[in-house]
Amino acid sequence: MEDLYKMLDSQFRPSKQFWEPFYSDRTRPVPFFHNKPDENLHAYIASGLIQPGRALELGCGPGRNAIFLHSKGFRVDAVDISQAAIDWAKERANELLYPIHFQCRSVFELEPREEYDFVYDSGCMHGILPHRRIQYLNMIYNGLKPGGHFGLTCFAPGFGDIGGPQFAMSDWDAYEEKTMKGGLAFTAEKIRYLLSDNFECIELRMMNEMDEDSDLFGVPFLWTSLWRKK
Ligand SMILES: C[S@@+](CC[C@H](N)C(=O)[O-])C[C@H]1O[C@@H](n2cnc3c(N)ncnc32)[C@H](O)[C@@H]1O
Secondary structure (H helix, E strand, C coil), rough: HHHHHHHHHHCCHHHHHHHHHHHHCCCCCCCHCCCCCCHHHHHHHHHCCCCCHHHHEECCCHHHHHHHHHHCCCEEEEEEEEHHHHHHHHHHHCCCCCCCCEEEHHHCCCCCCEEEEEEEEEHHHHHHCHHHHHHHHHHHHHEEEEEEEEEEEEEEEHHHCCCCCCCCCCHHHHHHHHCCCCCCCCHHHHHHHHHHHCCEEEEEEEECCCCCCCCCEECCCCCEEEEEEC
């Protein structure tokens, strides 16, 4: 299987090649460069849907959600494929003296075994190639403790003009065009189809849009969802 996956991987630009330079200019007006957490993540904790415990953030970028989780009492491991993102995340955490375990690693190098109470993905899965998706979701399932939670935030279709993916591509389109054009968009049905065998849906809704001066991050073109391991 791995040989086949690698053959399919080779048809696309490696994701590190895209993401490494993405973080080289920290002044670019990228919404998630601001150090504030997703509004839905804030809500899960404020409402008691998830409790502090051991957390893993996948594709953590410059660490805004990992930092928030630590501030709420979680012990956090966080990985990203971009060294520039991890350097930035470490700087932010060091300024606050937060001992977060940030590592520059691909999610496909991880093999956690029932270690985490909570796994969070904000914008990582929609950039994972379709043939790697099952492997990715199995890793998350295996890494969660029984009854642990998985939070997933990903592109919804139809918002190309305001920052979402320009084209709602199908998985098949991605292989035909050899690109995912910045990330695939998922319908609610597809998210449920991917997760429902192994996870119980606690909440699936669109992200609430937040003002620029809010302490929380919120853009209107993302799904947010919370799942419990069955
Ligand atoms: C849209 S950005 C979101 C960053 C961060 N989660 C946030 O919301 O601020 C997606 C992130 O996933 C990371 N990423 C993509 N593929 C990855 C992989 N295979 N392993 C680890 N990180 C990956 C990218 O480097 C990038 O930082």
